[in-house]
Amino acid sequence: xxxxxxxxxxxxxxxxxxxxxxxxxxxxxxxxxxxxxxxxxxxxxxxxxxxxxxxxxxxxxxxxxxxxxxxxxxxxxxxxxxxxxxxxxxxxxxxxxxxxxxxxxxxxxxxxxxxxxxxxxxxxxxxxxxxxxxxxxxxxxxxxxxxxxxxxxxxxxxxxxxxxxxxxxxxxxxxxxxxxxxxxxxxxxxxxxxxxxxxxxxxxxxxxxxxxxxxxxxxxxxxxxxxxxxxxxxxxxxxxxxxxxxxxxxxxxxxxxxxxxxxxxxxxxxxxxxxxxxxxxxxxxxxxxxxxxxxxxxxxxxxxxxxxxxxxxxxxxxxxxxxxxxxxxxxxxxxxxxxxxxxxxxxxxxxxxxxxxxxxx
Amino acid sequence: xxxxxxxxxxxxxxxxxxxxxxxxxxxxxxxxxxxxxxxxxxxxxxxxxxxxxxxxxxxxxxxxxxxxxxxxxxxxxxxxxxxxxxxxxxxxxxxxxxxxxxxxxxxxxxxxxxxxxxxxxxxxxxxxxxxxxxxxxxxxxxxxxxxxxxxxxxxxxxxxxxxxxxxxxxxxxxxxxxxxxxxxxxxxxxxxxxxxxxxxxxxxxxxxxxxxxxxxxxxxxxxxxxxxxxxxxxxxxxxxxxxxxxxxxxxxxxxxxxxxxxxxxxxxxxxxxxx
Numbered sequence: 001x002x003x004x005x006x007x008x009x010x011x012x013x014x015x016x017x018x019x020x021x022x023x024x025x026x027x028x029x030x031x032x033x034x035x036x037x038x039x040x041x042x043x044x045x046x047x048x049x050x051x052x053x054x055x056x057x058x059x060x061x062x063x064x065x066x067x068x069x070x071x072x073x074x075x076x077x078x079x080x081x082x083x084x085x086x087x088x089x090x091x092x093x094x095x096x097x098x099x100x101x102x103x104x105x106x107x108x109x110x111x112x113x114x115x116x117x118x119x120x121x122x123x124x125x126x127x128x129x130x131x132x133x134x135x136x137x138x139x140x141x142x143x144x145x146x147x148x149x150x151x152x153x154x155x156x157x158x159x160x161x162x163x164x165x166x167x168x169x170x171x172x173x174x175x176x177x178x179x180x181x182x183x184x185x186x187x188x189x190x191x192x193x194x195x196x197x198x199x200x201x202x203x204x205x206x207x208x209x210x211x212x213x214x215x216x217x218x219x220x221x222x223x224x225x226x227x228x229x230x231x232x233x234x235x236x237x238x239x240x241x242x243x244x245x246x247x248x249x250x251x252x253x254x255x256x257x258x259x260x261x262x263x264x265x266x267x268x269x270x271x272x273x274x275x276x277x278x279x280x281x282x283x284x285x286x287x288x289x290x291x292x293x294x295x296x297x298x299x300x301x302x303x304x305x306x307x308x309x310x311x312x313x314x315x316x317x318x319x320x321x322x323x324x325x326x327x328x329x330x331x332x333x334x335x336x337x338x339x340x341x342x343x344x345x346x347x348x349x350x351x352x353x354x355x356x357x358x359x360x361x
Numbered sequence: 362x363x364x365x366x367x368x369x370x371x372x373x374x375x376x377x378x379x380x381x382x383x384x385x386x387x388x389x390x391x392x393x394x395x396x397x398x399x400x401x402x403x404x405x406x407x408x409x410x411x412x413x414x415x416x417x418x419x420x421x422x423x424x425x426x427x428x429x430x431x432x433x434x435x436x437x438x439x440x441x442x443x444x445x446x447x448x449x450x451x452x453x454x455x456x457x458x459x460x461x462x463x464x465x466x467x468x469x470x471x472x473x474x475x476x477x478x479x480x481x482x483x484x485x486x487x488x489x490x491x492x493x494x495x496x497x498x499x500x501x502x503x504x505x506x507x508x509x510x511x512x513x514x515x516x517x518x519x520x521x522x523x524x525x526x527x528x529x530x531x532x533x534x535x536x537x538x539x540x541x542x543x544x545x546x547x548x549x550x551x552x553x554x555x556x557x558x559x560x561x562x563x564x565x566x567x568x569x570x571x572x573x574x575x576x577x578x579x580x581x582x583x584x585x586x587x588x589x590x591x592x593x594x595x596x597x598x599x600x601x602x603x604x605x606x607x608x609x610x611x612x613x614x615x616x617x618x619x620x621x622x623x624x625x626x627x628x629x630x631x632x633x634x635x636x
């Protein structure tokens with residue numbers, strides 16, 4: 001194993017990222033299926049976000065990879081080696097937890113160097129390495145502080161430094177930002193991404209926050225009920241969601257009733273080709289993003305403006321159609337000024353294939 | 362408003378005064394009694410303690426019993442409570458009930474039960490190796506049976522102390538964090554969990570120590586003479602000395618308590634940073 005050094009920080013790094021593969025991974029908790037045959041590959045040096053609603057199995061997958069949870073069947077491979085029988089402390093995976101997990105009785109430097117102490121590294125060397133890592137996370141002056149003397153954001157940075165101290169092959173982040181306030185969360189988000197890219201370490205990041213996943217990850221894997229719905233780059237996931245679930249989970253979507261016409265659908269008086277397959281039966285809905293819907297003022301328009309939310313450069317309008325359907329529309333704030341609440345407008349969809357789903361309850 | 366606050370202050374003062382008097386008056390009277398030998402101030406009761414027959418023997422005997430009781434209690438409870446937190450939270454209720462049982466069994470009834478077992482044993486086990494065990498645990502130089510009884514009696518109190526400490530520590534996350542840093546299970550518990558339970562461990566130790574120092578009923582009925590029994594016996598011949606010993610044991614208990622809170626206060630003085 002060769003060790004490389006980051007030119008910027010001077011800290012010894014992991015020897016390139018590892019490939020992580022989940023193969024047909026299953027895990028059942030009583031009657032609940034946490035993972036239902038998960039197949040997923042994380043490429044070397046990639047930051048992959050596991051995104052999904054509560055109970056979708058994302059944390060279970062991460063904990064199985066870390067060695068804290070057992071699996072019922074399937075495999076977890078790191079660089080082609082099945083690690084499911086290897087105990088957690090020998091898996092070479094650094095982890096940052098959702099709750100502040102620093103050891104309360106140890107100073108920041110001692111927390112960071114804890115893993116090295118477990119490996120029998122000498123005290124002077126441990127201290128040197130801890131200070132290097134604290135420098136890396138921007139907290140060299142906090143070396144002798146105890147966890148209770150630091151803020152949440154500082155504690156998570158120290159936890160990150162601790163996870164990196166042993167030069168792990170894989171970095172696991174289990175919702176590390178969810179306990180922090182908004183401003184600290186944004187800063188730390190950038191910090192984690194910067195470090196991950198600088199170190200080139202394969203990273204799995206569990207989150208239920210789509211904005212976090214889209215802004216940080218190279219690829220995002222959306223899970224639902226223990227199964228992978230789609231794994232793609234943030235741009236692809238947003239622009240070309242594979243399923244209605246992904247479309248509605250990532251970003252905002254409105255549903256407009258439509259009718260089947262040949263191989264396409266008819267909605268708002270026009271026909272559109274369909275992106276993907278049309279469900280064989282049931283009532284159909286077209287899924288549209290607020291920024292893809294056009295709205296022009298018009299006295300006899302079919303849409304009634306019922307709400308407006310100022311979001312800065314854009315304003316999100318809510319319009320109601322004659323059948324009661326509510327549609328979200330994002331317009332530049334200046335353009336939205338011409339559409340006051342109570343006014344009517346014409347609703348248009350862009351000329352491109354639309355995503356169609358069955359009507360949900 | 363001001364008059365209400367004033368009334369509350371007076372009320373608090375009165376409660377403090379009454380509680381303080383209730384607490385201090387008997388002790389002050391005991392101290393006065395132990396240093397007044399009818400001719401004036403005298404420390405004879407205290408200076409005579411060291412030469413009093415049985416004083417050092419019973420004190421040493423009790424401290425030995427206390428030390429072993431503390432070790433057995435900690436070895437029994439700490440791994441069990443940590444295991445429950447890491448493994449099955451559902452068992453926590455079972456352990457709580459089991460540990461609280463000695464509270465509802467009067468000490469006299471517990472002792473009667475122990476006597477019953479000790480009598481039953483020799484009759485039924487005399488042909489088996491267990492007979493020697495029954496005999497060995499009653500060895501007067503170090504009666505293990507007393508340790509077992511004391512461990513039982515200390516369970517409810519020690520459990521509360523340890524449980525309170527464990528509530529303040531996220532055991533599972535700390536152990537997992539330690540394991541992800543390359544530490545195996547036992548090492549994770551020893552290097553990460555136990556140091557963060559220092560206060561709870563000291564509390565449980567102190568409570569057990571205080572219980573053993575003051576326990577009279579079981580040891581007396583079983584025919585042993587630890588410190589509490591010796592105080593009672595000494596009181597029959599020399600009341601002043603018996604009170605002097607009681608005062609001394611109170612002082613020892615306070616010193617231990619102060620040492621305990623000093624140890625627990627070590628890091629509390631530092632203010633946490635603003636988030």
